[in-house]
Each structure stands twice: as structure tokens, then as C-alpha cells.
Amino acid sequence: MxxxxxxKRVDFIFKNENNWEKVLATTIKKKPEEIINELIxxxxxxxxxxxxxxGLKWKLTAEAKAKNKYVICxxxxxxxxxxxxxxxLSRVPYKVLTAMAVCGYVTGAKEGYIYLRGEYKFxxxxxxKAIEEFHYYCQETNLDFKVKIFMGSGAYICGExxxxxxxxxxxxxxxxxxxxxxxxxxxxxxPTVINNVETLVHTFTIFEYGAKKFxxxxxxxxxxxxxxxxxxDTPKPGIYELELGMSLQxxxxxxxxxxxxxxxxxxxxGFLVPRKKFNDTAIGxxxxxxxxxxxxxxxxxxxxxxxxxxxxLDNYLEFFxxxxxxxxxxxxxxxxQLLLGIKAVKRGEKPASYLEKLLRLTxxxxxxxxxxxxxxxxxxxxxxxxxxxxxxIY
Amino acid sequence: MAKNINITIxxxxxxxxxxxxxxxxxxxQGVRIPTLCYHKDLCxxxxxxxxxxxxxxxxxxxxxxxxxxxDGMEILTNSLKVRNSRxxxxxxxxxxxxxxxxxxxxxxxxxxxxxxxEYKIMTQDFLELAPMKNYTIDMFSPSIMKDxxxxxxxxxxxxxxxxxxxxxxxxxxxxxxxxxxxxxxxKPMNDVVCTNCGQCVNxxxxxxxxxxNYIEEVWEAIADPTKHVVVQTAPAVRVGLGxxxxxxxxxxxxxxxxxxxxxxxxxxxxxxxFTADLTIVEExxxxxxxxxxxxxxxxxxxxxxxxxxxxPGWIKYIEHLYPEYLDNLSTCKSPQQMFGxxxxxxxxxxxxxxxxxxxxxxxxxxxxxxxxANRPEMHDSGYRDVDYVLTTRELAILIKQxxxxxxxxxxxxxxxxxxxxxxxxxxxxxxxxxxxxxLRTAYELVTGRDVPFDNLNIMPVRGLEGVRKATIKIExxxxxxxxxxxVELKCAVAHGLVNAKKVMDAVKAGEADFHFIEIxxxxxxxxxxxxxxxxxxxxxxxxxxxxxxxxxxxxxxRKSHENPEIQKLYKDFLIEPLGEKSHHLLHxxxxxxxxx
Ligand SMILES: Cc1cc2nc3c(=O)[nH]c(=O)nc-3n(C[C@H](O)[C@H](O)[C@H](O)COP(=O)(O)O)c2cc1C
Ligand code: SF4
Numbered sequence: 010m011x012x013x014x015x016x017k018r019v020d021f022i023f024k025n026e027n028n029w030e031k032v033l034a035t036t037i038k039k040k041p042e043e044i045i046n047e048l049i050x051x052x053x054x055x056x057x058x059x060x061x062x063x064g065l066k067w068k069l070t071a072e073a074k075a076k077n078k079y080v081i082c083x084x085x086x087x088x089x090x091x092x093x094x095x096x097x098l099s100r101v102p103y104k105v106l107t108a109m110a111v112c113g114y115v116t117g118a119k120e121g122y123i124y125l126r127g128e129y130k131f132x133x134x135x136x137x138k139a140i141e142e143f144h145y146y147c148q149e150t151n152l153d154f155k156v157k158i159f160m161g162s163g164a165y166i167c168g169e170x171x172x173x174x175x176x177x178x179x180x181x182x183x184x185x186x187x188x189x190x191x192x193x194x195x196x197x198x199x200p201t202v203i204n205n206v207e208t209l210v211h212t213f214t215i216f217e218y219g220a221k222k223f224x225x226x227x228x229x230x231x232x233x234x235x236x237x238x239x240x241x242d243t244p245k246p247g248i249y250e251l252e253l254g255m256s257l258q259x260x261x262x263x264x265x266x267x268x269x270x271x272x273x274x275x276x277x278x279g280f281l282v283p284r285k286k287f288n289d290t291a292i293g294x295x296x297x298x299x300x301x302x303x304x305x306x307x308x309x310x311x312x313x314x315x316x317x318x319x320x321x322l323d324n325y326l327e328f329f330x331x332x333x334x335x336x337x338x339x340x341x342x343x344x345x346q347l348l349l350g351i352k353a354v355k356r357g358e359k360p361a362s363y364l365e366k367l368l369r370l371t372x373x374x375x376x377x378x379x380x381x382x383x384x385x386x387x388x389x390x391x392x393x394x395x396x397x398x399x400x401x402i403y
Numbered sequence: 404m405a406k407n408i409n410i411t412i413x414x415x416x417x418x419x420x421x422x423x424x425x426x427x428x429x430x431x432q433g434v435r436i437p438t439l440c441y442h443k444d445l446c447x448x449x450x451x452x453x454x455x456x457x458x459x460x461x462x463x464x465x466x467x468x469x470x471x472x473x474d475g476m477e478i479l480t481n482s483l484k485v486r487n488s489r490x491x492x493x494x495x496x497x498x499x500x501x502x503x504x505x506x507x508x509x510x511x512x513x514x515x516x517x518x519x520x521e522y523k524i525m526t527q528d529f530l531e532l533a534p535m536k537n538y539t540i541d542m543f544s545p546s547i548m549k550d551x552x553x554x555x556x557x558x559x560x561x562x563x564x565x566x567x568x569x570x571x572x573x574x575x576x577x578x579x580x581x582x583x584x585x586x587x588x589x590k591p592m593n594d595v596v597c598t599n600c601g602q603c604v605n606x607x608x609x610x611x612x613x614x615x616n617y618i619e620e621v622w623e624a625i626a627d628p629t630k631h632v633v634v635q636t637a638p639a640v641r642v643g644l645g646x647x648x649x650x651x652x653x654x655x656x657x658x659x660x661x662x663x664x665x666x667x668x669x670x671x672x673x674x675x676x677f678t679a680d681l682t683i684v685e686e687x688x689x690x691x692x693x694x695x696x697x698x699x700x701x702x703x704x705x706x707x708x709x710x711x712x713x714x715p716g717w718i719k720y721i722e723h724l725y726p727e728y729l730d731n732l733s734t735c736k737s738p739q740q741m742f743g744x745x746x747x748x749x750x751x752x753x754x755x756x757x758x759x760x761x762x763x764x765x766x767x768x769x770x771x772x773x774x775x776a777n778r779p780e781m782h783d784s785g786y787r788d789v790d791y792v793l794t795t796r797e798l799a800i801l802i803k804q805x806x807x808x809x810x811x812x813x814x815x816x817x818x819x820x821x822x823x824x825x826x827x828x829x830x831x832x833x834x835x836x837x838x839x840x841x842l843r844t845a846y847e848l849v850t851g852r853d854v855p856f857d858n859l860n861i862m863p864v865r866g867l868e869g870v871r872k873a874t875i876k877i878e879x880x881x882x883x884x885x886x887x888x889x890v891e892l893k894c895a896v897a898h899g900l901v902n903a904k905k906v907m908d909a910v911k912a913g914e915a916d917f918h919f920i921e922i923x924x925x926x927x928x929x930x931x932x933x934x935x936x937x938x939x940x941x942x943x944x945x946x947x948x949x950x951x952x953x954x955x956x957x958x959x960x961r962k963s964h965e966n967p968e969i970q971k972l973y974k975d976f977l978i979e980p981l982g983e984k985s986h987h988l989l990h991x992x993x994x995x996x997x998x999x
Contacts, residue, residue, distance in 0.1 A: 164578060186466065336558070337452050376488050379450060
């Protein structure tokens with residue numbers, strides 16, 4: 010089949026980091042405002058899922074008045090099928106540390122934490138060695154910044170920024186009410202920048218090459234590159250750094266097995282795109298590029314025609330039912346109802362029209378759940394049920 | 404200074420103070436937004452999501468309890484989107500709830516039921532989840548029953564136990580669909596560090612946490628012609644009971660209550676206030692004895708500060724968490740237990756009754772009293788001193804079941820022998836009251852004069868501040884107390900166990916040199932007890948407090964030692980305070996309990 014190959018592979022993230030000391034030294038010679046402006050003009054957005062503009066996040070924290078501020082690197086990476094943050098931390102840890110230190114310099118934070126997913130304990134030792142050397146450098150150069158590792162408890166919800174902070178403060182990992190946002194009152198009530206591991210590495214790229222180089226990659230609203238964890242029915246699963254803004258069709262040409270039925274973009278909390286919409290779907294944050302554009306934390310799961318979409322949905326809902334923190338009604342009970350509801354429809358115990366009731370329920374969950382987990386269950390549910398209704402019933 | 408900002412609520416412009424939540428702003432405007440997890444006593448959780456409202460321009464709805472108003476906000480509290488979402492949430496809660504309302508203790512007083520009724524949830528389209536879970540009811544505690552099938556996971560109990568009481572007997576366990584409110588290792592309630600204070604019960608919106616009730620047992624005793632049933636009523640009941648029976652918070656219903664109890668068929672309607680007065684005489688003397696031993700005899704075994712012992716929640720708390728201070732507790736039994744011990748001895752003898760046939764019932768604002776009555780030590784009369792303890796709420800149920808129109812009842816008086824009390828006994832119901840009552844008596848014992856406060860009102864120990872301290876200087880004492888001349892008696896008062904912890908930690912750290920501390924397990928003292936009407940909140944506590952002090956102010960006698968029935972009791976029976984009989988019947992000891 011002839012197709013136009015448009016995927017641009019890039020290599021910034023894993024490029025060697027031997028120059029981190031230089032990048033750090035030159036960056037913190039600049040004024041904090043300069044660094045913030047650089048980040049803002051790069052249009053870098055958070056790679057942890059929500060896509061909040063990183064420059065603005067740093068700016069808000071820098072402007073917040075408080076004695077103690079914090080920088081947290083979110084390495085909880087709980088999304089099934091993603092392992093990009095793990096790769097980053099094991100291959101280019103100094104980039105992450107450098108970015109955290111610059112963030113500390115910009116915001117006035119003196120303490121940084123890496124919230125490391127419980128299952129990544131095996132990274133701890135190496136990472137601590139890097140931190141030790143990093144501290145040594147900081148001491149030599151009179152940079153007042155310290156990093157500590159905080160081992161997570163292994164719950165998916167602890168990746169949510171405020172649940173993560175609750176957990177760090179020794180409480181149960183339950184998301185907080187927002188406002189206040191972490192930039193106003195985060196860890197220990199101090200203004201806090203919390204960034205995904207990958208986001209931090211992109212800031213390093215920006216410090217190293219300047220904002221323009223980053224901005225020139227990608228498309229409007231979705232600048233730069235992104236690490237994708239490709240899995241499912243693909244001949245080449247793995248991690249790839251790709252330019253943002255690609256069409257899903259191009260992605261499938263590159264990674265599909267020739268029989269791709271649908272792609273789940275963004276993991277359990279993302280969207281399922283059926284074949285007929287590949288051409289109209291772009292991977293990026295917002296704006297109408299091709300048709301719709303879907304943000305993602307980086308997980309791309311391909312399904313071929315042998316897969317039952319009912320099972321796929323069933324799996325996701327099982328995941329949410331278990332991983333919901335359980336505090337808020339729409340999410341805790343909603344997830345149970347959705348899961349048992351599709352089973353009941355499948356078994357014929359509820360009429361097909363019950364799916365509409367469930368779709369309305371996901372809308373309520375989206376409007377009313379306390380955090381991103383419950384709010385985004387609607388994504389996979391509605392995109393699967395609407396596109397594969399038949400498979401839900403028969 | 405908080406600035407005012409402009410918002411609209413349902414299209415009407417409103418001026419609100421910056422920092423107010425949407426819920427508060429709406430309430431000020433007379434717009435009620437339904438809530439479940441919200442409680443004025445507790446920090447905001449924002450987890451039930453029932454209070455969601457629409458902020459125009461935002462796709463997602465906001466939890467009104469947790470969202471501060473911002474300038475220019477246009478808030479819709481009842482838009483179609485809000486209604487539909489809210490209805491969904493109520494339906495979801497019901498689907499997870501064992502909604503067998505007719506068989507529920509909280510039938511008619513359940514916040515979830517009320518909400519379902521308000522939104523006219525007539526069908527259940529969602530799947531019933533409750534039957535799929537293996538719920539069991541924890542009935543092991545003599546005070547509290549926990550039924551997880553009724554739990555809506557609002558965590559009000561968890562926040563109560565932690566924020567008000569600092570006990571953390573109830574915490575959240577597991578996540579997702581298995582998330583539940585559990586005790587330590589899911590042990591039964593009688594086997595964990597639980598003080599039985601019942602604040603969780605008082606804060607529970609549904610029937611998940613209720614008092615263990617003894618309603619049928621009491622009716623049976625009343626109906627048994629061979630039994631003589633005596634009833635005592637705690638001070639705080641008379642300022643709370645009305646609320647359960649359609650009256651406003653803060654109404655004093657002492658006379659109506661006595662009238663109702665007589666109509667219910669109790670053989671003798673007596674008053675815990677009487678033994679509150681007795682407690683003061685015993686405890687006041689105990690304090691002075693300890694002071695003498697400490698100051699004059701320099702006896703190293705005498706423990707100061709002396710701490711009050713009337714609150715069984717507090718007793719269990721200190722037994723678990725500060726057992727090294729058990730000797731600091733006054734050895735006086737609580738008024739309930741003094742009453743119980745006397746009912747089956749002094750009263751039985753005076754009335755010529757076989758104590759075997761006396762059933763002793765008490766009406767308490769408290770669930771811990773049920774545990775206290777059940778303690779093995781509490782059999783000094785030779786029988787179980789107090790047979791059944793009912794909460795204020797249970798009494799209201801009795802009154803309703805008997806078909807009495809409470810508000811129309813003509814007031815009656817307590818029966819004689821153990822029914823007379825003074826204002827000092829009444830104020831036991833409020834935090835600081837025991838301290839005040841004790842000082843009124845002790846000061847006079849020592850100096851022969853009234854306490855040097857206007858109209859006997861010792862204002863420094865009153866109020867709702869968590870911890871209050873006061874110092875009273877003793878001047879010109881009587882000769883036998885001359886060693887106290889010029890001594891500044893240092894007192895502390897705390898209510899709510901988080902505050903008890905503050906005082907105890909200060910004592911432990913050697914930072915406090917108090918002589919006497921009063922601690923009540925519940926916020927506000929007994930008037931805010933776990934057995935009091937639901938809701939209890941800061942405003943209601945304030946009203947009940949006012950009522951208690953008004954009751955005190957109106958009584959002709961306001962010092963415990965002036966109670967003529969107390970004087971008669973000593974003359975005819977006890978002989979003297981701290982005497983042998985007292986020692987046997989009115990004093991007790993405490994047990995160290997495990998820490999976890
Ligand atoms: C349920 C849930 C799980 C999350 N898990 C992660 C995670 O594992 N790693 C992560 O970086 N962000 C995660 N997030 C997003 C964080 O809340 C937060 O937005 C992010 O750390 C911010 O960093 P960024 O701006 O660099 O993306 C999660 C969010 C939700 C709602
Ligand atoms: S949406 Fe789910 S995970 Fe998030 S707070 Fe509510 S129950 Fe917890």
C-alpha cells in the first residue's frame with residue numbers, strides 16, 4: 010500500500026546528558042523571568058496527562074509568596090502499558106535533576122522530591138547515586154537545592170498530583186479539593202511545582218537548545234516532541250520519541266500490523282479511536298488539526314480485528330473500579346455500575362437501551378467527579394460504546 | 404480585611420465576603436444546597452458530590468462546599484445539568500446502600516433518605532450493589548453498632564474521630580469499590596482504641612453508625628409488675644431532648660421531661676443532677692485532701708493535677724493512651740454510677756425495696772455511658788448498679804411511641820430522695836461546669852465564703868474555647884486550711900479529646916503545673932454528647948450551653964453542698980465525705996488498656 014510517511018522521529022530526550030553541568034551553569038546565570046519566558050515561548054505543556062503549560066506553572070509558583078516551596082518530579086507512572094518515565098530515569102537522570110534544580114532556582118524552592126512508583130524500587134539505588142553526585146556539584150557551585158526520593162505506595166491514584174502530596178504527607182492517597190492548586194498550596198501547604206518526569210526533560214532540551222528549536226517541532230498548540238509507549242497488536246512495541254501533531258493514520262501505518270481495528274490513545278483514561286476515524290484524528294493537545302485531536306500521557310495501544318472491544322472496555326472498567334481511590338460517589342459507585350452494567354447488557358439482563366443510561370452516567374461522572382480519574386472514565390467508555398455498540402450487546 | 408465580591412446566584416446579584424464558599428454564600432441568601440459529607444463541625448471533604456452547582460462558563464460542576472466564590476461568578480444551584488447530575492449521584496448512593504429503610508434505626512432521620520425523598524427517586528434503574536457485598540454488622544460494642552451496608556463513605560465519622568477526638572478508631576481502608584470505613588485491622592469496635600463517645604454516631608448521616616439501643620428492654624422492665632423501675636436523667640438531656648420532639652435548640656424541658664417519664668410508667672423519676680451534686684462534695688473533698696497531702700505532708704504518692712472522672716469517654720481514652728496518669732484521675736465514680744450504686748442501696752433501703760427488684764435506668768446524652776454501666780467494677784451495690792442506659796434520642800423514641808404530645812405536657816417535678824439538685828449539678832452538662840461547681844464548693848469549704856465571682860458565675864472557666872485555663876487565689880482561708888493561704892489554684896478545662904490530648908501532652912512534658920483539670924470527651928461537654936439529638940453543631944451547642952447556664956441561674960440553690968437531699972444522704976447514710984461507705988459505693992479504680 011502506498012502511503013505518505015510523515016512520522017518524524019526525533020532524538021532529544023535520550024541524547025546523552027554529559028553536558029548537564031554546563032547546561033545547569035549557563036541556565037542559572039539567567040534571570041528567573043528569562044527562564045520562565047523561555048519556557049512560555051516554547052509552549053511546552055505538561056506530559057503527565059493534563060497538559061498544563063509548564064512555563065505558567067513555574068511562573069505561578071515563582072510568584073506565590075511563601076517561605077517553603079517545593080519541586081516534585083512525578084514518577085508514579087501508573088498507567089498500564091507505559092514505561093517511558095522509567096526509561097528516562099534510568100538513562101538520563103541528570104537531565105531530570107538539572108531541570109528540578111533550575112525549577113528550584115526559578116521558583117525559590119530549596120527542596121525537590123522524586124515521587125517514585127513503588128514498583129520502580131529497583132531504580133532507587135542508581136538514582137540515589139546520581140543524586141549524591143548532583144548534590145556534590147550543587148555544593149561546589151553554592152547551589153542551595155536538595156533532592157530526595159519518596160517511594161510511592163503503588164496505587165495508581167497516587168499519580169494524581171494532590172493525592173501524591175497527601176501520600177507524601179503520610180496520609181491516605183486521596184485527591185484534594187481544587188482550588189487551592191499546588192502552585193498556591195501544594196506539598197506541606199507550600200507552593201509547589203509538580204511535573205512529570207518527561208516534562209522536566211523537555212525543559213532540559215529547551216535550556217540546552219533554546220525555546221525556538223523546541224517550538225519549531227510539532228504543530229500549533231502542540232509543540233515539541235513526546236515519548237510514546239507503543240503496545241498491543243504491533244510488530245514493534247517500545248518507546249518512541251515522535252513529533253506531536255501526527256495523524257493517527259500515519260501512526261498506524263508506522264506501528265500497525267496491517268489489521269489495526271482501533272487505537273486507544275492515552276491509556277485507560279484516554280480515547281479509543283476506530284479505524285474509520287484514523288484520518289481525522291491527530292495526536293496533540295487541542296485545536297482542530299485534522300478533525301479531533303487527542304492529548305495523551307503517551308500510551309498508544311493498538312488493537313487488531315481479533316480483539317473484542319467489549320473485553321477491552323471490561324478491562325479498563327475493572328481497572329478503574331479497583332484504582333479509584335473510592336472517596337467520591339460518582340467515581341466509586343459509577344465505576345461499579347458501568348462495569349456491572351455492560352456485563353448485564355451483554356448477558357441480556359438489561360436492555361440495550363441501558364447503555365444510554367450508562368452513557369448519561371459517564372457524563373455525570375465527567376461533570377462531578379473530584380479528580381481526573383473519575384472525570385475521564387467517560388473518555389474510554391463513551392468512545393468504545395459509541396463506536397462499537399454492537400460488540401457491547403451481542 | 405476580607406473584601407466583598409460580586410457574584411450571582413441563580414441570576415440574582417449577591418455581595419459576598421471574599422473567601423466564602425459557594426455553599427456559605429447560597430445559605431446566606433436563603434438558597435439551600437443539599438449536602439451529605441459536609442458538617443459544620445468538620446473540615447471540608449467534598450467527596451459526596453451532592454452539593455455540585457454549575458458555574459456558568461465551566462463545563463464541569465463545582466462542589467459548593469469546597470469552592471470559594473470568585474468575583475463575577477454566575478452560579479446556578481438548580482439548573483437542569485445540576486439536577487440531573489445530583490439525581491444521578493443520589494441514585495448511585497442508593498444503589499450502593501442497603502436501602503431497607505423500614506427496618507432501619509434511622510428511618511425518618513436519615514439524610515440520604517431525606518434527599519431521596521426530596522428528589523423523588525421513585526425507581527432504581529441502576530443495579531443493586533449492596534446485596535453483592537458481604538456486609539456484616541459489628542454489634543460487639545455495648546455502645547455503638549456499625550453497619551457497613553448503610554455506609555455512604557462520606558467519612559464524617561472518620562473526620563470526627565480524628566479532628567474532634569484525635570482517636571482515629573475509624574479510618575478509611577482499601578480503595579475503589581472495596582473502600583470502606585474500618586477499625587484497626589477490622590477488629591470489632593469493642594476491641595480497638597474506641598472511647599465509645601459516640602461522636603461518630605452523632606455525625607453519621609445514615610444508619611451506618613448508631614447507638615446500641617435498649618428500648619425494648621426498658622419497656623419490658625416498665626411492664627413487669629415485679630420490678631420497681633427508677634430513672635435518672637443527666638443534666639444535658641433537659642436542654643437537648645426538646646429538639647428531638649419538635650422544639651427549637653436551647654429549649655429547657657426539665658419539667659416536661661419529668662412529666663413524660665412519669666407517664667411512660669417509671670416508678671420513680673429521679674435526677675442525675677442529684678448525684679452530680681454528690682460528686683462535687685466527694686470530689687471537692689478529694690481535691691482538698693490531695694492538696695493537703697501534697698503541700699503539707701509532701702507525700703510523693705499524691706498525684707496532681709487531679710483530673711475529673713465523670714466522662715466515661717475520657718476515662719477510656721486515658722486508660723488507652725495515658726495509662727501512666729490513671730492515678731491522677733479522681734477516684735469518684737461518675738454521677739450516673741454514683742446514682743446507680745445508691746439506687747440499689749440507700750434508695751432501696753429508704754423505700755423498703757428489695758434491690759433485686761429494682762431496675763435502674765439512666766437517660767444520658769452519651770453512648771459511652773452504656774459502656775460505663777457495663778464495666779465490671781460497677782457492681783458495688785451487689786447488683787449491676789445501672790441496668791440500662793438510654794440516650795437522649797432513645798428517650799425521645801420512648802416518648803413518641805407512648806404517643807405523648809410532649810410540647811403540651813404540664814411540667815412535673817422530680818420525685819424525692821434523689822431528685823433534688825442545685826445549679827451546680829446542672830452545669831455538669833456544659834464544659835467547665837464540673838470545674839465551676841467544684842470551685843463553688845471547695846472555695847467555700849476552705850474560706851467559708853462564696854467564690855469571688857459575681858453571682859457565683861465563674862466566667863473564666865465557661866465558654867467553648869477548646870482549652871481554658873483559670874487561676875483562683877485562695878485568700879484568708881479558715882484555720883484548718885491555713886496552708887492554702889495565698890495559694891493560687893491552677894485549673895484547666897478541656898473538651899473534645901483532641902483538646903484533652905493538648906492538656907495531657909502539656910502535663911506530660913512538664914509544661915503545666917495545674918492542680919485540677921476538667922476534661923469532657925465531647926465538644927461542648929455533655930450537651931454536645933454523642934447521644935444528643937442529631938444534628939449537633941457549633942450553633943446548637945451554643946444554644947444548649949446558654950440553656951444550661953440559664954437553668955443554673957434560675958435555681959434557688961446553686962452550690963452542691965447546700966442540696967438538702969445531699970445533706971440528708973450524708974446524715975442518714977454516708978456519714979461523711981470520703982468516708983467508708985463513700986469509698987465502697989462512690990469511688991472506683993481504673994484499668995490500663997492497650998495502646999493500639
Ligand atoms: C488518576 C491520575 C493519575 C495520574 N498519574 C500520573 C502519573 O503517574 N504521572 C504523572 O506524571 N502524572 C500523573 N497524573 C497527572 C498529575 O496529576 C499531574 O497533572 C502531573 O503530574 C503534572 O505534571 P505535568 O504538568 O508535567 O504533566 C495523573 C492524574 C490522574 C488524575
Ligand atoms: S474521582 Fe475517583 S479517584 Fe478521583 S477523588 Fe473521586 S473517587 Fe477518588
